[in-house]
Each structure stands twice: as structure tokens, then as C-alpha cells.
Amino acid sequence: xxxxxxxxxxxxxxxxxxxxxxxxxxxxxxxxxxxxxxxxxxxxxxxxxxxxxxxxxxxxxxxxxxxxxxxxxxxxxxxxxxxxxxxxxxxxxxxxxxxxxxxxxxxxxxxxxxxxxxxxxxxxxxxxxxxxxxxxxxxxxxxxxxxxxxxxxxxxxxxxxxxxxxxxxxxxxxxxxxxxxxxxxxxxxxxxxxxxxxxxxxxxxxxxxxxxxxxxxxxxxxxxxxxxxxxxxxxxxxxxxxxxxxxxxxxxxxxxxxxxxxxxxxxxxxxxxxxxxxxxxxxxxxxxxxxxxxxxxxxxxxxxxxxxxxxxxxxxxxxxxxxxxxxxxxxx
Numbered sequence: 001x002x003x004x005x006x007x008x009x010x011x012x013x014x015x016x017x018x019x020x021x022x023x024x025x026x027x028x029x030x031x032x033x034x035x036x037x038x039x040x041x042x043x044x045x046x047x048x049x050x051x052x053x054x055x056x057x058x059x060x061x062x063x064x065x066x067x068x069x070x071x072x073x074x075x076x077x078x079x080x081x082x083x084x085x086x087x088x089x090x091x092x093x094x095x096x097x098x099x100x101x102x103x104x105x106x107x108x109x110x111x112x113x114x115x116x117x118x119x120x121x122x123x124x125x126x127x128x129x130x131x132x133x134x135x136x137x138x139x140x141x142x143x144x145x146x147x148x149x150x151x152x153x154x155x156x157x158x159x160x161x162x163x164x165x166x167x168x169x170x171x172x173x174x175x176x177x178x179x180x181x182x183x184x185x186x187x188x189x190x191x192x193x194x195x196x197x198x199x200x201x202x203x204x205x206x207x208x209x210x211x212x213x214x215x216x217x218x219x220x221x222x223x224x225x226x227x228x229x230x231x232x233x234x235x236x237x238x239x240x241x242x243x244x245x246x247x248x249x250x251x252x253x254x255x256x257x258x259x260x261x262x263x264x265x266x267x268x269x270x271x272x273x274x275x276x277x278x279x280x281x282x283x284x285x286x287x288x289x290x291x292x293x294x295x296x297x298x299x300x301x302x303x304x305x306x307x308x309x310x311x312x313x314x315x316x317x318x319x320x321x322x323x324x325x326x327x328x329x330x331x332x
Contacts, residue, residue: 007037010090010105013082015043015075020050022097027058029099035106040065041082046072076184076191083179091176093169097217102136104213108173111207115147118175118203123165125212134215146208153200158257168192171214178202193238233269236262236286243293252300260308262290263315267326287319
């Protein structure tokens with residue numbers, strides 16, 4: 001593998017499954033990075049289309065590429081396999097139907113080295129099937145950068161304006177050792193919701209570079225594209241795990257934000273999926289777990305606003321009554 005003087009090695013992990021139509025574009029965008037000191041780990045997750053052959057073809061052409069062929073285990077398992085063999089001091093992820101700006105890793109690494117950050121993050125741009133590829137715009141060095149620590153990143157998540165940027169795995173460059181003791185949960189959808197916040201929380205410094213360097217393909221046949229509200233509501237399980245994480249780390253203010261966010265999202269999923277009298281929805285399925293979490297950290301409820309305390313109390317009394325009031329508040 002080629003070594004570039006003074007450039008830390010980045011291991012780029014690409015989980016691959018049934019993306020023959022998009023894979024070459026994805027790999028080409030990584031090979032073509034202006035930051036050259038890359039280990040490109042292509043994880044063929046048991047794909048039975050042309051993806052395995054494409055991976056091997058590229059490995060023959062570029063000695064920076066490492067290919068893993070494995071039985072199908074899902075996105076989390078594929079990422080974890082890549083993490084286990086990665087040799088880089090830094091790790092990045094690219095989903096195999098997406099592609100990236102030619103300067104993505106140069107800009108993210110420059111910011112890490114400039115600010116001594118543990119993680120650098122960029123924004124993204126939606127791209128669509130049957131549309132021309134996005135041209136790479138040149139960015140000078142005066143792009144906006146926001147610096148935060150791990151705890152601040154959790155508060156920024158609940159501010160809402162960069163929630164997706166702080167959740168997904170693929171728009172970031174991480175110090176590899178942040179993943180010590182952390183892996184993606186096998187068999188879960190919304191695996192990033194279970195994982196990214198833990199990595200961010202461990203970080204002493206995070207740089208958010210406000211330029212769109214990641215091209216996020218919108219496909220109707222993708223896992224998320226096929227979601228309906230019933231499956232979407234399964235993300236509540238991840239929200240509850242996150243709330244428990246805050247409790248275990250004595251993060252009272254974050255726990256309160258997590259509780260209110262979770263309650264509102266349960267109501268939202270109910271509103272897009274089920275009739276108000278249907279008990280098989282998010283606001284009902286996760287009710288016991290939600291109430292149990294509140295009982296574990298009841299002392300933290302004092303930090304809620306008067307309105308938030310009212311919401312929690314009403315939900316304790318009656319989930320149906322709470323949902324009706326929530327709908328009325330949303331209309332105002």
C-alpha cells in the first residue's frame with residue numbers, strides 16, 4: 001500500500017450489497033480523492049449480483065483496495081468487519097450507492113489537523129436516480145466551521161437544524177480509537193441512531209464543516225426508501241437506548257431533552273400511521289419502556305419546563321388523551 005509522507009492513513013469502509021448499478025460510481029469517487037493516503041475496504045456482504053466481481057476488478061487495479069467477501073449479515077455487520085481490519089488512524093464510511101466530492105477527505109482531514117479535532121463532519125446533498133451526477137464545486141479555505149465538544153454535540157442534535165448530520169455515519173472522519181468498545185448493532189434498522197451519539201460523546205473536539213461534500217442518493221427501493229410509518233417507529237427503541245445512556249452518564253439536561261423528543265416522535269409516528277384508537281402503534285408499543293425510563297430518573301423531571309411536565313403527567317394518565325392534546329397543539 002502506498003504511503004504518503006505526513007498524511008495520516010484513512011481507512012474508508014464501504015459495505016456493499018446489491019448495488020451493481022451504483023457501485024462503480026461510488027468506488028471511482030473514493031479512488032479519485034485528492035487526499036491519496038487511503039485504505040479502501042470494500043465489504044461484499046454476500047451480494048449475489050455483479051458486485052463481488054466489480055470489487056475484485058478494482059482491487060486488481062488499485063493496491064489501496066482491500067476486499068472482504070462474507071456471508072450476508074446486514075449493514076452493521078459489514079461495517080463492523082471493516083472496522084476490525086482497518087489499519088488507518090482514521091476511519092470513514094461511504095454507503096455503496098452514494099458518492100463523494102473529490103476533496104471530501106482532504107477538507108475533513110485538514111480541519112482535523114488544523115483544530116486538533118477527533119471528528120470532522122460535513123453536510124450532504126440529496127441526489128436522485130436518472131439525474132446527472134453532481135459536479136464537484138471548488139471550495140476555498142473560508143468555509144464556515146463550527147467547533148463543539150462531545151456533550152455540546154448532543155445538545156446540537158436536539159436543536160434540530162443539523163440532526164441528520166449528527167446522526168448518520170457516512171459524512172464524518174473519525175479517529176479510529178473512538179470505536180474502541182463501540183460497534184454497530186447487528187440486525188437493527190436505523191443502526192446509526194444506536195451508535196453515532198456514543199462516538200460523538202467520547203470526542204473532546206468535533207469540527208462541523210458546513211459544506212456539502214457527500215452525495216446522498218435517494219432510492220425508492222433502498223431500506224429507508226421502503227420504510228413505512230410502522231417500521232419507522234422502530235427508531236423509538238434507539239431513542240430509548242440513547243435516553244438510558246444519558247441517565248447512566250448523569251446527563252440530566254440531555255436526558256430531559258431526550259425524553260421530550262421521544263414522546264413527541266412517538267406521537268408523530270402514530271399520526272402518520274395509525275388511527276387514534278389503534279393500540280398497535282409507537283405511542284403504545286413503547287409506552288411501558290418509556291414510563292420505566294422516567295421512573296428510573298424521576299428526580300431529573302424537575303428540570304423540565306412547566307409545559308413539558310404537563311405533557312409527561314398527561315401521558316402517564318392516558319396515552320390517548322395525551323395524543324389528542326398533542327394533535328391540537330400541533331395545529332396551532
